[in-house]
Amino acid sequence: xxxxxxxALAIAGPVQDDVVARYAAEWEAAVAEVERAPQPDHPTxxxxxxxxxxxxxxxxxxxxxxxxxxxxxxxxxxxxxxxxPRMSAIDAANxxxxxxxxxxxxxxxxxxxxxxxxxxxxxxxxxxxDDAFRTRIMGAMGERxxxxxxxxxxxxxxxxxxxxxxGGPQVFxxxxxxxxxxxxxxxxxxxxxxxxxxxxxxxxxxxxxxKGDLEIGKPCAM
Numbered sequence: 001x002x003x004x005x006x007x008a009l010a011i012a013g014p015v016q017d018d019v020v021a022r023y024a025a026e027w028e029a030a031v032a033e034v035e036r037a038p039q040p041d042h043p044t045x046x047x048x049x050x051x052x053x054x055x056x057x058x059x060x061x062x063x064x065x066x067x068x069x070x071x072x073x074x075x076x077x078x079x080x081x082x083x084x085p086r087m088s089a090i091d092a093a094n095x096x097x098x099x100x101x102x103x104x105x106x107x108x109x110x111x112x113x114x115x116x117x118x119x120x121x122x123x124x125x126x127x128x129x130d131d132a133f134r135t136r137i138m139g140a141m142g143e144r145x146x147x148x149x150x151x152x153x154x155x156x157x158x159x160x161x162x163x164x165x166x167g168g169p170q171v172f173x174x175x176x177x178x179x180x181x182x183x184x185x186x187x188x189x190x191x192x193x194x195x196x197x198x199x200x201x202x203x204x205x206x207x208x209x210x211k212g213d214l215e216i217g218k219p220c221a222m
Contacts, residue, residue, distance in 0.1 A: 031090070045113060069219070125137050134161065156171070161175060
């Protein structure tokens with residue numbers, strides 16, 4: 001849901017710091033542990049997707065340390081510089097691996113493939129650097145809405161991420177960003193009717209509930 005874009009990374013120089021080095025080393029070790037985990041000789045679709053999800057999640061779990069308030073702004077930027085490129089490479093590799101797993105009809109289905117597969121694959125799409133791929137999957141998910149094969153929240157988050165990346169206001173109000181040092185819901189088209197749009201696709205959670213889940217208004221690192 002969060003779209004935190006550390007623009008300072010483009011201009012920041014390296015910072016030599018024992019804390020940053022330790023955090024980065026712990027991150028690399030955690031990723032390596034997932035990569036080395038033994039795999040079955042003939043993994044199922046669910047097992048293949050689960051491995052991609054494990055890689056995705058371990059990178060994010062440690063990436064949030066870049067916003068640790070105990071770190072100075074320079075340390076936060078330095079840690080992001082160390083972790084960011086490797087995380088981007090993992091996202092790109094996960095995207096290509098997922099493309100190879102797609103069924104002939106274009107996307108997974110809860111009833112056929114299981115929610116572990118559909119939701120896990122959705123997570124990889126959310127973090128994919130391939131915007132065109134995400135847009136295509138959004139369309140495929142939309143065709144399955146209301147049939148028990150796609151979670152409404154997954155579709156809403158994908159839609160919002162697509163339109164925000166295209167420069168437009170989001171439809172369902174699921175995306176937040178760090179603005180002026182505070183976590184803020186990004187602009188929404190026709191915000192007065194956002195809960196109606198959510199209900200229409202089967203997403204019962206209100207915008208107010210989403211704001212509470214995300215702790216909108218809390219301090220964040222740019």
